[in-house]
Amino acid sequence: AVPGGRQRARFLAVGGWDNTIRVFSLDPDDCMSVLAVLALPAQAETAALLSMPLGTGGRGAETFFLTIGLNNGVLLRAKLDPRNGQLSDTRTRFLGTKPAKLFRLPIGGIDGVLCLSSRPWAAYCWQQQLTLSPVSYQHLEHGCSFASEHCPEGLVAVAGNTLRILSLDKLGDAFNAESLPLRYTPRKIAHHSASGHVVVVESDHNAYNEDEKAQLYEAAGIPPPLPAGSEVPDEDEAEEGVLMESVVGVPRGGMGKWASCVRLVDPATKATLSLLELPDNEAALSVAIVPFRERAGESIVIVGTAKDMTLHPRTCAAGFIHAYKFTNNNTTLELLHKTQVEDVPYALCAFSGRLLAGVGKSLRIYELGQKKMLRKCQLLGLPTMAQSIHVVSATRIVVGDLAESFHWVKYKRAENALVLFADDPAPRWLTASCVVDVNTLAGADKFGNVFLLRLPQEVSDDVDDAQLLTSGEGIVNGAPSKADAIVQFHVGDTITSLQKVVLGPGCAEVILYTTLQGGIGALLPFSSKEDLELLQALEMHLRQEAPPLCGRDQLFFRSAFFPIKGVVDGDFCAYFNRLPPDEQRTIASDLDRTPAEIAKKLEELASRIL
Incomplete structure (x- = not known):
């Protein structure tokens, strides 16, 4: 019993x-x-x-x-x-x-x-x-x-x-995030592989730095509020008038006033190891860690700053390239020297033991000198401003322009010259980019579009064989060769970063993107034609059987700026699991499958991501 x-x-x-x-x-x-x-x-x-x-x-x-x-x-x-x-x-x-x-x-x-x-x-x-x-x-x-x-x-x-x-908290969340309070808005980050530490450059417009804020509070005769990330005071201390900056705000400095700092962080302990405040109204906008051959491969932190910069129209009194070295067992930063340039050094990258810098509309190669950076080579004539730099190989560089998409550049080592040989025919306001392979790049613009550009194989072969037809000087339509857009997709939110990553053991390599409003998404490459055809057919049936509540067609939305190309909308296909059983059986019968088989395939594809 x-x-x-x-x-x-x-x-x-x-x-x-x-x-x-x-x-x-x-x-x-x-x-x-x-x-x-x-x-x-x-x-x-x-x-x-x-x-x-x-x-x-x-x-x-x-x-x-x-x-x-x-x-x-x-x-x-x-x-x-x-x-x-x-x-x-x-x-x-x-x-x-x-x-x-x-x-x-x-x-x-x-x-x-x-x-x-x-x-x-x-x-x-x-x-x-x-x-x-x-x-x-x-x-x-x-x-x-x-x-x-x-x-x-x-x-x-x-x-x-x-x-x-x-206890298991935050059920339904795919990611676990831990935050580190910063003094200003983070702009760029660089990872030091030898120590595992990261260098973060921060800057805020219309703001005072810490010393200037302290002087303002002292002149006004009020106690300074606690900065972000400080411990919340006890009730007895709170009654005495202790305030938090996150609650009462900070004094505003006006247009053209900047506050900025360079921070060295240990991500394992979330501890700030070194913090350098930048004086003279300088704003740190870019950072890179470069192993210079002049110092036997020693890693030097390069920071690009702009002085007295205004956003519209974009002007600055001067730009600077700071060089810092690691000291005290990679726990502090020490300034070696700073080099003045005429425009904003917005993009920095390591290139064969030297520094590759995008300074305004020019691309330059620098070596590390005793008292300043030494310019060795430059390419003039970029359309707007160098927004990002990717080193694909020892002779090939891809420069992302702020408003004119990607430009492919070849470095002729024998002549010590940079030559532009290909670009994107469509103008795009880039916000993020990453290298997919030697001929393919992924990019995103500020209107919420993500795309993949591929250099034609014949163009890539000719350039690698040193058979460059022309340098492109004087050509009305830009470079002599054009890249092909193989993927176009409208996300609907401004993408802030793109990375090619593997999120877990047994998972496939994906292109991970993050958006301005806090979204995280991934682009998964199909490994079989059968899966591609199944999901394309499922997407087509869902457009007919499950129209959106707001009335806007899914195809029109994903093609808001460019016609959708080479992408299946996974979020839309996942809606199949939320349909009533009768509609699921109707769609599955048209696809010669059962609802369980379609749900299983969607789960298999999702498990390849995370």
């Missing part, structure tokens, strides 16, 4: 040494009869049965799952039929390099699974969808549910020789 307050389990899952898992019936009339057998790609380590209220439109129907952790670090999930115990819709996900261990525990008030491998994961129900997310914590060896007055829904885990009590 079943004890009071308990329920009889209907199924038992058992993993065997023969790389199979069997589902047994626990019905008293048919106890321990085999209902289903599932062949596994590796030996089962652990298994867990759970039910989740999944569905659409608020109709969360209980769905049973059998989750299996394999000894090769793969999580296998199958849907369990509650009537006959049959397994279907099998899906896999790589968790890590160690055997996957599963532990049942409540997450968000619903049964969930803690998956432990080389990194911890959590499988839970979020907005009536089964979600598998990485847990931002160190490696755990064992876990169990834990509840108390102070922690109503937590878990107790073993990590090494320590016992830890944790």
Whole structure:
């Protein structure tokens, strides 16, 4: 008999040494009869049965799952039929390099699974969808549910020789962010590979620096408010009139007034190791860490600044290139010298042991001298201003112009000359860019468009073989060769950064972008033509079966500035999982698939990103 307050389990899952898992019936009339057998790609380590209220439109129907952790670090999930115990819709996900261990525990008030491998994961129900997310914590060896007055829904885990009590917060978030308060707005960042430290340049327009603010507060006879990131005072101190800058604000300096600093940060501890305030109304706008051959490869921090700069029209009294060296075991910065230039040095980059700098409308190569930077070569005539510089090879450079997109430049080492040989036929106001391969670049403009440009192979071969047809001087339409746009896509928000990254073990390489309003997205390359054709057909059917609520056609929106090209809208395709079941079956039948197969394919593509 079943004890009071308990329920009889209907199924038992058992993993065997023969790389199979069997589902047994626990019905008293048919106890321990085999209902289903599932062949596994590796030996089962652990298994867990759970039910989740999944569905659409608020109709969360209980769905049973059998989750299996394999000894090769793969999580296998199958849907369990509650009537006959049959397994279907099998899906896999790589968790890590160690055997996957599963532990049942409540997450968000619903049964969930803690998956432990080389990194911890959590499988839970979020907005009536089964979600598998990485847990931002160190490696755990064992876990169990834990509840108390102070922690109503937590878990107790073993990590090494320590016992830890944790709680899972921010369910549904794919990323975990930690912030470090800064004095001014961060402009650029550079990573020092030898020490792991980062150099951040900060600047604010219409602002006073710390010394000037202190003088203003002293002249006004008021206590200075606490800067951002300071500890909140106790109640007794708050009653005495202690204020926070984040609440009351800061005095404004007027147009053309700048406050700026250079900060050295240890990202592991979020500690500021060195902070240099820039005087004389200078604004730090760019930074790069360059290993100069004149100093046997020693890394020197190069910072580009502008003095008395106005934004509209863009003018400055002078530009400067600061050179700093690391001292005290890479924990402080010491100024070597500063070199005056005639325009804003907005883009800096290392190039074969020398400095490549975009100074206004010119591209220059500098060497490190004893008292100043020594100019060795320059290219004049960029349309607006050098916004970014990418070194593709020892002889090829790509310069991003502020308003005229990318320009390909060849460095002739024998002649010590820079020659422009290709550009983009479309004008674009660049905000971010990154190199995809030797002939392809990804870029984004301030109107919310992301694009990929590729240099034609014949042009690339001719330039690499030193068969440059012409230098491009005097040509009305810019460079003699043009790049081809292979991808056009409107995101809808200004993109602030682009990076080619791999977000986790077993994931594909993607182009990650961030937007002005805090969004994070990724561009995933298709690995098979079959997947491409399926999602293109799904996108076409969704445009007809699921029109947007606001009435604006999805195709028109994604083609707001340029016709969409070479991209399938993954966010729009994911809407398929939120459609009513009848509409899902209608679309799936037109695609000669089942709704489960389409949902499985969408999940597989998403798991390749994160």
